[in-house]
Amino acid sequence: RQTGTVETDAEKHDVEYLTPISIGTPPQDLIVDFDTGSSDLWVFSTEMAAKDIKGQAVYDPNNSSTSEKLQGSTWQITYGDGSSSSGDVYLDTVTIGNLTVPNQAVEAAKKVSDEFTDDPNNDGLLGLGFSSINTVQPTPQNTFFDNVKKNLDTPLFTTDLKHGAPGSYNFGYIDPAAYIGNISWTPVDNSQGFWGFTSPGYAVGTETLRNHSISGIADTGTTLLLLPKSIVKAYYSEVQGAQYDSSQGGYVFPCSPTPPDFVFGVNNGIVTVPGDMVLYAPIDSANQNCFGGIQSDTGIGFSIFGDVALKTSFVVFDAGGLQLGWAAK
Numbered sequence: 001r002q003t004g005t006v007e008t009d010a011e012k013h014d015v016e017y018l019t020p021i022s023i024g025t026p027p028q029d030l031i032v033d034f035d036t037g038s039s040d041l042w043v044f045s046t047e048m049a050a051k052d053i054k055g056q057a058v059y060d061p062n063n064s065s066t067s068e069k070l071q072g073s074t075w076q077i078t079y080g081d082g083s084s085s086s087g088d089v090y091l092d093t094v095t096i097g098n099l100t101v102p103n104q105a106v107e108a109a110k111k112v113s114d115e116f117t118d119d120p121n122n123d124g125l126l127g128l129g130f131s132s133i134n135t136v137q138p139t140p141q142n143t144f145f146d147n148v149k150k151n152l153d154t155p156l157f158t159t160d161l162k163h164g165a166p167g168s169y170n171f172g173y174i175d176p177a178a179y180i181g182n183i184s185w186t187p188v189d190n191s192q193g194f195w196g197f198t199s200p201g202y203a204v205g206t207e208t209l210r211n212h213s214i215s216g217i218a219d220t221g222t223t224l225l226l227l228p229k230s231i232v233k234a235y236y237s238e239v240q241g242a243q244y245d246s247s248q249g250g251y252v253f254p255c256s257p258t259p260p261d262f263v264f265g266v267n268n269g270i271v272t273v274p275g276d277m278v279l280y281a282p283i284d285s286a287n288q289n290c291f292g293g294i295q296s297d298t299g300i301g302f303s304i305f306g307d308v309a310l311k312t313s314f315v316v317f318d319a320g321g322l323q324l325g326w327a328a329k
């Protein structure tokens with residue numbers, strides 16, 4: 001039985017976290033977005049039109065002696081932010097850190113939306129959601145994690161995303177040096193293929209936790225913390241000068257003073273998003289006004305605990321116990 005670890009780097013403003021993987025023989029190195037909010041491993045490929053590739057590394061199945069086309073299989077995915085991609089499928093060897101999966105379904109892109117073309121550092125996505133929502137047709141394929149699980153000491157992975165600094169994804173073990181205090185555990189609802197859970201409440205600043213059930217998903221592929229409109233309104237009512245700016249598509253507020261912390265419950269524990277993490281990014285060159293890291297989940301159907309929430313914590317995605325563990329660090 002094995003364990004594994006791989007470093008993940010924060011892009012500008014922690015908009016996404018990119019992690020190196022290798023595909024094929026000899027190994028082709030790509031850097032991709034590990035996404036617990038989806039379950040397809042897809043990469044830029046030589047099957048795409050040149051105009052849709054702007055700086056990304058591409059997977060060339062014809063240059064891999066271990067690639068095998070999954071005849072007749074295709075995939076098409078659309079993400080919560082509206083971005084999308086599609087293509088066909090190969091089986092090939094995929095290595096992440098010290099872990100290797102032979103015959104991993106590698107979804108080669110033929111088409112990608114502009115959000116991906118215009119993101120030169122991101123060569124694809126590696127889904128860490130549940131394989132039930134893999135989009136390959138006619139036969140959905142397993143995620144890398146589902147394939148490597150049987151070789152791990154224990155079927156879990158952990159995230160340690162950081163603000164503007166390299167973090168890590170660990171597979172098969174919980175590193176006691178990576179967190180402080182106790183891990184707060186909460187059951188996972190994977191009925192929609194996500195790492196879903198329900199938080200019992202929230203607080204703004206130093207007030208006591210308000211009882212308010214928040215159902216959402218732990219999603220490394222979403223940048224912000226997207227919550228029910230009523231909670232977002234309550235939070236920004238305590239931020240001086242905060243207002244909803246339709247041209248920006250969300251709440252903005254003066255970058256100074258630092259806004260209050262946002263706290264959400266996990267079982268009988270709490271996770272604190274420091275006010276300076278809610279200051280997501282300046283929207284003007286004078287850095288006067290900032291776009292909020294907490295925004296509304298309207299239209300999605302559930303909340304999304306994205307990178308703004310995850311980077312405050314060490315989080316255990318435990319497929320064995322079907323539970324999420326959150327700890328301070």
Ligand SMILES: O=C(CCCl)NNC1=[NH+]CCN1
Nearest residue numbers: 035037038079080081221222
């Ligand atoms: O699509 C979602 C939200 C699922 Cl409800 N997260 N993953 C992701 N990947 C790229 C953009 N967003």
